[in-house]
Amino acid sequence: MKPNFSLRLRVFNLNCWGIPYLSKHRADRVKRLGDFLNRESFDLALLEEVWSEQDFQYLRQKLLPAYPAAHYFRSGIIGSGLCVFSKHPIQEFTQHVFTLNGYPYMIHHGDWFCGKAVGLLVLRLGGLVLNAYVTHLHAEYNRQKDIYLAHRVAQAWELAQFIHHTSKKADVVLLCGDLNLHPKDLGCRLLKEWTGLQDAYLETRDFKGPEEGCTMVPQNCYVNRQELEQFPLGIRIDYVLYKAVSGLYISCKTLRTTTGHEPHSGSPLSDHEALMATLCVRHSLPQHNPSPTHGPAERSPLISVLREAWTELDQGMAQGRWWATIAGYVIGLGLLLLVLLCALAAGGEIREVAVLLWTPSVGLVLAAGAFYLFHVQEAKGLCRARAELQHVLGRAREAQDLGPESQPAGLLGQQEGDRAEEQ
Amino acid sequence: MKPNFSLRLRVFNLNCWGIPYLSKHRADRVKRLGDFLNRESFDLALLEEVWSEQDFQYLRQKLLPAYPAAHYFRSGIIGSGLCVFSKHPIQEFTQHVFTLNGYPYMIHHGDWFCGKAVGLLVLRLGGLVLNAYVTHLHAEYNRQKDIYLAHRVAQAWELAQFIHHTSKKADVVLLCGDLNLHPKDLGCRLLKEWTGLQDAYLETRDFKGPEEGCTMVPQNCYVNRQELEQFPLGIRIDYVLYKAVSGLYISCKTLRTTTGHEPHSGSPLSDHEALMATLCVRHSLPQHNPSPTHGPAERSPLISVLREAWTELDQGMAQGRWWATIAGYVIGLGLLLLVLLCALAAGGEIREVAVLLWTPSVGLVLAAGAFYLFHVQEAKGLCRARAELQHVLGRAREAQDLGPESQPAGLLGQQEGDRAEEQ
DSSP, X not given: OOTTOEEEEEEEEEEEEEOTTTSTTHHHHHHHHHHHHHHHOOSEEEEEEEOOHHHHHHHHHHHTTTOOEXXXXXXXXXXXXXXXXXSSOEEEEXXXXXXXXXXXXXXXXXXXXXXXXXXXXXXXXXXXEEEEEEEEOOOXXXXXXXXXXXXXXXHHHHHHHHHHHHOTTOSEEEEEEEOXXXXXXXXXXXXXXXXXXXXXXXXXXXXXXXXGGOSBOTTSTTSOGGGGTTOTTOBOOEEEEEEEOTTEEXXXXXXXXXXXXXXXXXXXXXXXXXXXXXXXEXXXXXXXXXXXXXXXXXXXXXXXXXXXXXXXXXXXXXXXXXXXXXXXXXXXXXXXXXXXXXXXXXXXXXXXXXXXXXXHHHHHHHHHHHHHHHHXXXXXXXXXXXXXXXXXXXXXXXXXXXXXXXXSSOSXXXXXXXXXXXX | OOTTOEEEEEEEEEEEEEOTTTSTXXXXXXXXXXXXXXXXXXXXEEEEEEOOHHHHHHHHHHHTTTOOEEEEOOOSSSOOOOEEEESSOEEEEEEEEOSOOSOTTOTTTOHHHHOOEEEEEEEEETTEEEEEEEEEOOOOSOSSSOTTXXXXXXXXXXXXXXXXXXXXXXXXXXXXXXXXXXXXXXXXHHHHHHHOOEEHHHHOSOEESSGGGOSBOTTSTTSOGGGGTTOTTOBOOEEXXXXXXXXXXXXXXXEEEOOSSOTTTSSOSSSSOOEEEEEEEEEOOGGGOOOSOOOHHHHHHHHHHHHHXXXXXXXXXXXXXXXXXXXXXXXHHHHHHHHHHHHHHHHTTTHHHHHXXXXXXXXXXXXXXXXXXXXHHHHHHHHHHHHHHHHHHHHHHHHHHHOGGGOSSOSTTTOOOOOOOOO
């Protein structure tokens, strides 16, 4: 790498709202997206909600000259909806499907069937290793009474852990996607604190787009106005986040966000706005290279957000166990009912009614059984995330107690500290 | 690190056969295992099939003085059964649950309900970063007609990928566990070729244990004799695998395997044999440090095993799609039957029979629906593994074509080569 080395990276991110049969003007929007990406020729285009593999294949063909590398991340029943197009060769890719992703019986919400995931691409650009991640977390359907909050926090934690453990040798880390989290939401803070990723919107000095960087705005004709009732300016839930290792300095030169319509045709590409960031990586100057050593004062936001997430996961776990217990009682009652119906049928009294009630009772027991198993698994998944989080919390507290002098390298991504802990 | 640096690591691995109510003499065996581990004081004890969390908690209490760090990996409905006890502080841990793990309707096999996984521990020993992995793959119930072969190959691939992506900054990598794979099985070769892990049994010059290193032997009174009918000496399915980064040399000084009974009490600890390895890590001498550059000749086993695995996953995918299609037809027929029954009931003809048949028909449609969804997801999971594998295969072939001169660093774990590829 030359001393005056500098790498410019143009990145595109969009939640494409590509639900077959349900999303309006899908084919037209996908066509226009292809035209737009070809025209702009980004280094990387990371897309979410490309639910139809045909749409991906169409884009792949269309974008082949400008983006010779592409990948579609398959998972779950419907898919993860994630895909990428790259101007540069993809060295490696893999994915991690989130353990928890809503409830199978919430069919109308559909997230459980999707297999929400995080996709990882490893690229080598100008001698640097770039780990690019694309993700889409569980949707938020009711902000006031969010039954998926614990799942989304667990997903944010798994995402952060996946990035933490897979990016240890990366020079530059990039995360794009629809987090379904507002900037100050617990999951967003947890992700940023644990990975050390920086938010392009907050870091750039050159932003053009909707007020407060919103990525779902009322100006967009596809947006569900009811969803934005509480937020007249819109909401910011799509992100470009990044970081670089010590010795390198990464900055966001410009960030552009569409404002309810695509700049060329005037019509929106999706119900979300597209993010277009120009990142610049170069050798760090001392003033640009904050020491990785986190002193007690700097580490306290991590401790505080870990504590908050622990509480949320703990509550979710208790809730999951409560539902499993209820299901257990229903199974017991259902089995009792079945025995009673058998006795009635054998005795000849109200035989017909007994026979008629037999099948719904079996159905009840089976449904309660499935419900029980699901919530046992949910509680286990939340318990796992809580245990990992508690371990990190313990180490962060210990590091804080020891003070910065005894910490040659920061906790974050450095594997220092010496606490043997078990949840 | 001093120039004459040397690290000795004593590792214990056992599949504990700890199924509540089903495994014989479980409580006694767990107690004896605790005594044994306390007596021997290993650096790391990695256990599989600890299905009951109470057993883990019992061991944790018992082993606390000698093994102050411990972790139980929770996943799925029953759990992963994996746990670890460590003499040294655990810096970090996380886990990856395998996407595919058998079929939920094969209740008598039970693997699907377990949430089989790979657990990762990061430890810092003598200035080195050690990534220790513990895993347990899907069981093999019928070697002649193995319906789980594609799933086990996919698991071996996911395991290899998880190790590959999470160990890039580790100095030493250790994998212990019950792979349910014989040494020459496809999954085992795939794992070793892609990760570069070495087999302690094959590498050590000082092995004491059953012939051919078997870890399930007929001498063990708990072993199901029928399972070993084809293998009079027993089978080797439990492993200690390791590797070190360039600059370090790791060797297995001794490997001991129990021979159907625990050395002290004379009774077996499990239906599997325990593995006890003494590993030694030191600075590499030139003759001990094979160049990471794989020439065409060396790379061909990787290409050949990748090709073989690709075929297996492809066949599994076709099978999954076939089952999904069959389920689709059954759903269609079931719906037709329901319409017919409605018409008959409305018409008053054989009304009672129609009403009686209604519920089983609904059951049939629902069961076929679940079956359909499961196999769609199975095909997607296999397709995902096949795509990742195909990408690696493409890069390996290209590297082979280019020859060693153009490869400053090997393909394995070095992120070299420049192939933009899509499955």
